[in-house]
Amino acid sequence: MSVISMKQLLEAGVHFGHQTRRWNPKMKKYIFVERNGIYIIDLQKTVKKLEEAYDFMRQVGEDGGKVLFVGTKKQAQEAIKEEAERSGNYYINQRWLGGTLTNFGTIQKRVARLKEIERMEEDGTFEVLPKKEVVQLKKQHERLVKFLGGIRDMHALPDVMFVVDPRKERIAVAEARKLNIPLVAMVDTNCDPDEIDYVIPSNDDAIRAVKLITSKMADALIESKQGEEEAVPAEEVAAE
The missing domain is CATH 3.40.50.10490 (Glucose-6-phosphate isomerase like protein; domain 1)
Structure with missing residues (x-):
């Protein structure tokens, strides 16, 4: 068919x-x-x-x-x-x-950072950090998800x-x-x-x-x- x-x-x-x-x-x-x-x-x-x-x-x-x-x-x-x-x-x-x-290792480091920020939010780190720093981290996370969210699990x-x-x-x-x-x-x-x-x-x-x-x-x-x-x-x- x-x-x-x-x-x-x-x-x-x-x-x-x-x-x-x-x-x-x-x-x-x-x-x-x-x-x-x-x-x-x-x-x-x-x-x-x-x-x-x-x-x-x-x-x-x-x-x-x-x-x-x-x-x-x-x-x-x-x-x-x-x-x-x-x-x-x-x-x-x-x-x-x-x-x-062509520079996959560097991109993988950015993905690792994305996951690190998510862990910080989950394990309560955000609660002890200054509010200003948390705002910055959330902005960074948003940007990383936007550009790398679709390859966050692409390990090769x-x-x-x-x-x-x-x-x-x-x-x-x-x-x-x-x-x-x-x-x-x-x-x-x-x-x-x-x-x-x-x-x-x-x-x-x-x-x-x-x-x-x-x-x-x-x-x-x-x-x-x-x-x-x-x-x-x-x-x-x-x-x-």
């Missing part, structure tokens, strides 16, 4: 690319037609590429791999957080802090990174490439597909389009885990 239908893609507006003057010629093979100054993405190719990405993500899940979902533009923030959490993975949906991957580099709009997330993409972390991405007509291992040609500006594609990546990861759950009763039955 197909992972996604043309109807679903059309209804979510996945086919709407950017204005023709804002295009990357490398995306030509994924463009169906130009209409009213806008490139229309070939959805047959989107279906095919999405299925390839889905199979890859499912395999990653089956192998016990972890995925970092990245999308900091307004249209992506909610979907990135929801789908990463739904599939038990990590996310960055605010600002990408330079060195998140991710096995794969899923990106909405690699053009906007170019620093994140560069870091992943430097570390040979495979990239799956929603790639619009103004992006460079050569930087991405699994290109999903799609509108990366519409909330519904972003939600649809991101949810399919989460579905693949969830599906990979369902296989494990089903395998246990089967073994128990065999044992009987």
Whole structure:
């Protein structure tokens, strides 16, 4: 059965690319037609590429791999957080802090600080500190949660990174490439597909389009885990 239908893609507006003057010629093979100054993405190719990405993500899940979902533009923030959490993975949906991957040790120290402040609040330390200092600590905690909350439990580099709009997330993409972390991405007509291992040609500006594609990546990861759950009763039955 197909992972996604043309109807679903059309209804979510996945086919709407950017204005023709804002295009990357490398995306030509994924463009169906130009209409009213806008490139229309070939959805047959989107279906095919999405299925390839889905199979890859499912395999990653089956192998016990972890995925970092990245999308900091307004249209992506909610979907990135929801789908990463739904599939038990990590996310960055605010600002990408330079060195998140390439300077992982430093980022881990910031996460440790986040958890330290939480412990201070829980163990009563806040009650004995000056009020002014507590206010500062709470502000610091708020900021750390905002930027690092989605990776607070990511104790090692991710096995794969899923990106909405690699053009906007170019620093994140560069870091992943430097570390040979495979990239799956929603790639619009103004992006460079050569930087991405699994290109999903799609509108990366519409909330519904972003939600649809991101949810399919989460579905693949969830599906990979369902296989494990089903395998246990089967073994128990065999044992009987």
